[in-house]
Amino acid sequence: MIANLLAAIGRPVIAVLAACGRVTLFALEVLSHLLRPPFYLREFGHAVMQIGWNSLPVVAMTALFTGGALALQIYAGGSRFNAESVVPSIVAIGMARELGPVLGGLMVAARVASSIAAEIGTMKVTEQVDALVTLSTNPLKYLVVPRLLAATLVVPVLVAVGDSIGIMGGWLVGISRLQFNSAVYLKNTVDFLEFWDIGSGLVKGAAFGFIVALMGCHFGLNSGRGAQGVGTATKSAVVGASVLILATNYLLTGVFFSS
Amino acid sequence: MIELRGVAKRFGTNQVLRGIDLSLPKGQSMVIIGGSGTGKSVLLKCILGLVRPDAGTILVDGQDVERTNRDALLARFGMLFQGGALFDSMRVWENVAFRLRRGAKALPKARAREVAVEKLRRVGLKPEVADLFPAELSGGMQKRVGLARAIAAEPEIIFFDEPTTGLDPIMSGVINELIREIVVEMGATAMTITHDMTSVRAIADRVAMLHDGLIRWTGPVSGMDAADDPYLQQFIHGRAKGPIESVR
Structure with a gap:
């Protein structure tokens, strides 16, 4: 009875630890390919467009409404x-330090980790990944490195754009519904915002971008057979990336601001 | 020449290959037959290094594939996958020219396209097909594009994984004929896996039958009908009754 109970607890714990180990080994293997040729610039450019440019609308909308809601909440609480x-x-501080990178990261996780996992997973089950190998092309270099590099570089840019639009959302609500003077609102925003408020958010963005691409590629390349296998890989990539983003956010916030 | 000695592979509790011994002389076309799930694809993938065998040795021209430079080895191979395995995101000509545009001897874009169009013509496809995407092609056309991609870099060894599966009998005949012509014309060594007996008779110089993880019978295609192996006879005549269980 007790042994069964312990086994029931132990099995998922071991499964989670094994999954962490697999993702870590995968990350190390990919990093070992990062600076070694060949480099696939066309795939990198394509990944920048897919991950960065195509995510702009969803990140912008999220930031706009979050900034507006934040202004209403802070006004109600502050009163x-x-x-x-x-x-x-x-x-401004809330958007730059927390909500910009975290919500931006989560939206990118939903949009990009799922699309990467589904695309690479489909390539895996239709033997396109095997075909790459037989055509003397390393799938890690061709499929993973460009996406990982692109996500790590463009998500901070998305965060910066999200921060600006989020602050603009707060300003719009501030001047239209909360009777703030536009010039005073903007002056207060600029005066109290420090460089590290923005910098820390951008570093978080880079970490979240890395996580999103890593999880999408890992689960895609390890996708099971058929539509169900690809579906499971996609779900696992989004869930894994989201949980890792939130955990990494806590860790980085502790490192940056715990003094 | 390809030589396999005692090649074994297990997936979990499923022992797929139990010790395969097989040799394929240079310039010959061997067809491996056997029921679904008997490990034919795993065998090909072991030779290509896509699956690592648990035991045994695979030699290509006397060199152990485990100890050979992988890129140099793979550069000598071409492979036609069962479903084509064409890259969806690329146009047909880019699929065919994929290998030609990479590596130390990469061709310029215009020349690679010319070669791709020429290979497409060789497999009976018009130049207009070159700019289409794989999703716009029929199953038979996709197979032909896969064949064009497999032969684009003029490899010494070509593998065909179930080349006629899912095609109508006429298209199957066309693909079989193309495979035979191309293999003879290029002087390539070919290994095909299939359970289509028409393909076997059209493509093979030699036949090997895989059953229960072992090579059950091997010999020239001309000796297949006269062979007295009951497993082989049940398989080539498609009998429901015999030593091979029909429910596996």
Whole structure:
């Protein structure tokens, strides 16, 4: 009875640890290919467009509405302490440090990790990955490295755009519904925002981009057979990337701001 | 020449290959027959290094594939996959010219396209097909594009994985004829896996039958009908009754 209970607890724990080990080994193997030729510039360019440019609308919409909602919440909370004037600075700091990178990262995880896992998973089950090998092309170099590099470089740019649009969302709500003066709102935003508020968010963005591409590629290349296998790989990539983004966000916030 | 000695492979509890001994002389065409799930594809993938065998040795021209430079080895191979395995995101000519545009001897784009169109013509496809995407082609056309890609770099050894599966009898005949012509014309060594007996008779110089993880029978195609192996006879005549269980 107790042995069965312990076994029931142990099995998923071992499964999770084994999955962590596999992802880590995969990441190390990919990193070992990062600086060694051949480099596939065309695939890199394609990945930049897919991950960066095509994610812009969804990241922008998310940031716009989040910035607006944040302004309303901070105004309502601040009014309890007669501190309504903090709205511009808190919206800016909140967007730059946390909500910009985390929500941007999660939206990219939903959009990009799923699409990478589905695309590579389909290539795996239709033997296109094997075909690459027989055509003397390393799938890690051809499929994974360009996507990983592109995601790590473009997600910080998406975060920067998201931060700006989020702050603009707060400003729009501030001047239209909360009776802020436009110039005062913008001055408060600029005065209280420090370089590291933005910098830390961009570093987080790079880490989240790396996680999104890594999980998409890992689960895609290890996809099971058939439509169900690709479906499971896609789901696992999104869930894995989202959980890792939130955990990494906590760790990085602790490292950057715990002093 | 390709030589396999005691090649074994297990997936979990499923022992797929139990010790394969097989040799294929240079310039010959061997067809490996056997029921579904008997490990024919695994055998090809072991030779190509896509699957690592648990035991045994695979020699290509006397050199152990495990100890040979992989890129140099793969450069000598061409492979036609069962479903074509064409890259969806690329146009037909880019698929055919994939190998030609990479590596130390990479051709310029225009020349690679010319070669691709020439190979497409060789497999009976018009130049207009070159700019289409694989999804716009029929199953038979996809197979021909796969064949054009397999022969594009003029490999010494070509593998065909179930080349006629899913095709109508006429298209199967066309593909069989093309394979035979191309192999003879290029002087290539060919290994084909199939359970289509028409293909076997059209393509093979030699036949090997894989059953229960072992080579059950091997010999020239001309000796296949006269062979007294009951497993082989059941398979080539498609009998439901015999030593091979019909439910596996």
